Amino acid sequence: xxxxxxxxxxxxxxxxxxxxxRCQPILGHNTVFWYRQTMMQGLELLAxxxxxxxxxxxxxxxxxxxxxxxxxxxxxxxxxxSEPRDSAVYFCASGPLGGGNTGELxxxxxxxxxxx
Amino acid sequence: xxxxxxxxxxxxVQEKEAVTLDCTYDTSDPSYGLFxxxxxxxxxxxxxxxxxxxxxxxxxxxxxxxxxQKARKSANLVISASQLGDSAMYFCAxxxxxxxxxxxxxxxxxxxxxxxx
Numbered sequence: 261x262x263x264x265x266x267x268x269x270x271x272x273x274x275x276x277x278x279x280x281x282r283c284q285p286i287l288g289h290n291t292v293f294w295y296r297q298t299m300m301q302g303l304e305l306l307a308x309x310x311x312x313x314x315x316x317x318x319x320x321x322x323x324x325x326x327x328x329x330x331x332x333x334x335x336x337x338x339x340x341x342s343e344p345r346d347s348a349v350y351f352c353a354s355g356p357l358g359g360g361n362t363g364e365l366x367x368x369x370x371x372x373x374x375x376x
Numbered sequence: 377x378x379x380x381x382x383x384x385x386x387x388x389v390q391e392k393e394a395v396t397l398d399c400t401y402d403t404s405d406p407s408y409g410l411f412x413x414x415x416x417x418x419x420x421x422x423x424x425x426x427x428x429x430x431x432x433x434x435x436x437x438x439x440x441x442x443x444x445q446k447a448r449k450s451a452n453l454v455i456s457a458s459q460l461g462d463s464a465m466y467f468c469a470x471x472x473x474x475x476x477x478x479x480x481x482x483x484x485x486x487x488x489x490x491x492x493x
Contacts, residue, residue: 293481302382302485303467316480351421357479362428363409363471365481367421 262286266352266368274376278340281371283352284333291357292335293365294327297349306350309335310357342375349373379403380470380484388490395455397487399468402449409471410451412442415486416464424466427451463491 265284273279285292293308307317307327317327324343329335339346349372353365381400389395401410412424427435427442435442443452455462468484 291479295483303469303483305480305482308480349419353421355481357471362411362426363479363481364411364423364426365421366423370419 262366264352264354264366264368266350266371268371269369270372270374272374272376273342275343276341277375278338279342279346279373279375280339281337281350281352281373283335283337283354283368285335285352285354286366287333289354289356289366291355292329293353293355294335294337295351295353297351297370303351306337339373342373344375347373347375379472379482380468382468382484382487384487385485386488386490388492389458390492391458391460393458395458395462395489396443397453397455397466397468397489399451399453399484400449401451401468401470403470403472405472410442410444411469411471411481412440412451412453413467413469413483414464415467416461421467425453458491460491460493463489465489 267282291310294306295303297303306319309329312329326338349370351370353367355365357363379402383398408429410427414422425435425437425440425442427444434444439456441454465486465488467486471479471481
C-alpha cells in the first residue's frame with residue numbers, strides 16, 4: 261500500500277535549534293509539496309518540487325527555512341534557527357501532476373513541531 | 377490576495393441533513409482544477425472530490441457533489457444525508473498553472489463541520 265512517509269511525527273525543540281523534517285514521497289510521483297498547517301492560516305504552501313527541481317519556495321521565510329530534494333525518495337524541510345512561531349503541523353504531499361492527471365495529492369501524516 | 381476563500385470557519389448541522397460548504401476561488405488561468413479534502417480529528421488528509429475547469433458536469437462521488445459555478449468562481453461542496461462521521465475540517469483547494477509546467481496546488485483556510493446527533 262503506497263503512502264507518503266514523514267518523520268518525525270512529533271518534535272519538541274527549543275528556540276534556536278535546527279529542525280529537519282523528512283518526507284519519502286510515493287514512488288513514481290513527480291511532484292512533492294510542503295505545507296504548513298496552523299489554526300489561523302489553514303494550509304500554507306511553503307515549497308514544491310517537480311522531478312526534484314524546486315519550482316516555488318516563495319511561501320517560505322528564506323532566512324530560516326530551506327527545502328531540498330536530494331533524490332527521488334527523499335524531500336527535506338529544514339528550519340534553522342527555529343522560533344516559537346514555527347510551531348505547526350508540517351505536511352508533505354506527493355502527486356503525479358501533469359500529463360492529464362487531476363493533481364490529486366497524497367498526504368503524509370504530518371510532522372507536529374513545537375518550538376519552546 | 378487570497379485565491380481560495382472559505383467563508384465559513386465553522387458549521388453545525390443536524391445529522392441526516394444536507395450540508396453545503398462554500399468555496400470561492402480566483403484565477404486568471406483558463407485551465408485549473410478544484411478539490412475538496414477532509415481532515416478528521418486524527419489529522420490525516422483525505423481526498424474527496426475533483427472538478428476540472430473544463431468539465432461540463434458537476435462532479436459527484438457517493439454522498440459528495442461539487443456545485444461548480446464557473447462564472448461565479450465558486451466550487452461548493454454538498455454532502456447529502458450527513459452522518460456523525462462527517463464531522464471534520466474540510467479544505468477547498470485549487471490547482472493552477474499552465475498544464476504540465478508549474479502546476480501548484482493551494483488551499484483555503486478550511487471549514488470545521490460539526491454534525492449533531
